[in-house]
Amino acid sequence: MSELAVDVVTISPVVVPASVDAPDARVFVEMVRIANAVCLHDAGHDYLREEPEEMLGMWQDQADWTQLGFAALRGETVLGVVKMLISNQPDASTIEFDLMVDPPHRGQGLDKPLLAEVEREARERGISTIQTWTLHRPDAVGDRLEPPTGWGSIPDDAEARLQQANGFTLEQVERNSVFDLTGDPSPVERMLHDAEATAGEDYRSVTWTSPTPPEYVEGFAYALSRMSTDTPQGGLVVDEQRWDAARVERRDARLKAQGLTVSVAAVLHVPTGRVAAYNELAIADDPAGATQQFGTLVVKEHRGHRLGTIVKCANLLRWRTIAPQSPRVSTFNAEENRHMLDINEAIGFVPASYAGAWKKVLEA
Incomplete structure (x- = not known):
């Protein structure tokens, strides 16, 4: 696919609706759909699937964690989303985030404007460290990447290369069992x-x-x-x-x-x-x-x-x-x-x- 034409894409905050059936819930529900699609595509199974009500219940409670997101839209179509989790403790020093591009729309440069929102949010809050995760199938072949821990590895695939191109370093590998x-x-x-x-x-x-x-x-x-x-x-x-x-x-x-x-x-x-x-x-x-x-x-x-x-x-x-x-x-x-x-x-x-x-x- 060609690089994204940024002038036809809008980056908009994700509204936290009162319910998944509310008039303003469409983008939130699409965020959940895309998250599930990414997990299925990258992990190869649906064991990590979430329902919209499940994620909404988490987002509606902002007492201990701030949760916010941004969506990349072309017209009314949600192409990708980024959701962030930030501790409300005064000494919070990191933002955790999931940047999820709907698999059919990958390779269009959507990661850049969505990642820019994370970095902007971090700088405005005086936070210098941002962290994220990628999922990988257990039967992937080809070159591997190992973290400094020396434990485990992941394939050096398109998602891993994208993280490296955006300035991230692999710090740990987790096993999903x-x-x-x-x-x-x-x-x-x-x-x-x-x-x-x-x-x-x-x-x-x-x-x-x-x-x-x-x-x-x-x-x-x-x-x-x-x-x-x-x-x-x-x-x-x-x-x-x-x-x-x-x-x-x-x-x-x-x-x-x-x-x-x-x-x-x-x-x-x-x-x-x-x-x-x-x-x-x-x-x-x-x-x-x-x-x-x-x-x-x-x-x-x-x-x-x-x-x-x-x-x-x-x-x-x-x-x-x-x-x-x-x-x-x-x-x-x-x-x-x-x-x-x-x-x-x-x-x-x-x-x-x-x-x-x-x-x-x-x-x-």
């Missing part, structure tokens, strides 16, 4: 039994379906706060997130607004009462859709007791009663997070796609 929920659960049951025997009496398993029960809110807030500090980040910039009970309650309300059913399996450290490990599984309104694994974390000081195996296995077994029609669970892990990948592989997760994490530091 899936688990077949239709198989025999007995191996997972055995793993759970063995792990609980290893953990000992200082640890106690609990489960709940969102919202978080009042007796666990404070402990869960502590564990959620550690997600930004206790997981491998490669060369990415990750702002430490501060959580309290009120933020957990806001999050629970947002998950409800998104139409999500969320199951949490956690391990409590009995002497302190804190949540030492947790795993979250979530599904939207389609009972036969793919399940998404949200956070999984074992707090650093509690590692070495097989708590990761406990929360993963306990939640997978519980999930069969909550979403029995869901065929699979999809999750992401950094390739250098070998301990968690070992657990996944032992349970039966297999690679479905890969993600490259990219960073650009803007010139002053």
Whole structure:
């Protein structure tokens, strides 16, 4: 295709509508459609699919994160979009974004005006680092790119070359793994039994379906706060997130607004009462859709007791009663997070796609 004729393309802010049926919701709904089309095209599967109501519920809650987007339009046709996520904490130092060009319109230079909006937003906010992700199929052939971590690789394909041409550096590779929920659960049951025997009496398993029960809110807030500090980040910039009970309650309300059913399996450290490990599984309104694994974390000081195996296995077994029609669970892990990948592989997760994490530091 030829280069984009910029004079026929308009870059417009994405309006956050009151509902997906509102008169001004068309561009927002198109943004969701394009996001799903990009995931299907680049990853080769639809396990990452989102519904418009799901994304809208997230965007309508701007208490802890600012979410905004811009669309590239030719007439009434939405050709591509960029959506940004910015922490509302005063020390925020990075913007995370997804720049998505509808696959039939790639190669027309649409990335440039959309990326310009991200850089403009960053400079106006005094933020120097912007970060994004690309998706890649597991069976891609040809030259490979490796991050400085030395763990994993992605194909040096058109999307990767586009990131490099725009001044980004590959900082980390994540593996997208899936688990077949239709198989025999007995191996997972055995793993759970063995792990609980290893953990000992200082640890106690609990489960709940969102919202978080009042007796666990404070402990869960502590564990959620550690997600930004206790997981491998490669060369990415990750702002430490501060959580309290009120933020957990806001999050629970947002998950409800998104139409999500969320199951949490956690391990409590009995002497302190804190949540030492947790795993979250979530599904939207389609009972036969793919399940998404949200956070999984074992707090650093509690590692070495097989708590990761406990929360993963306990939640997978519980999930069969909550979403029995869901065929699979999809999750992401950094390739250098070998301990968690070992657990996944032992349970039966297999690679479905890969993600490259990219960073650009803007010139002053």
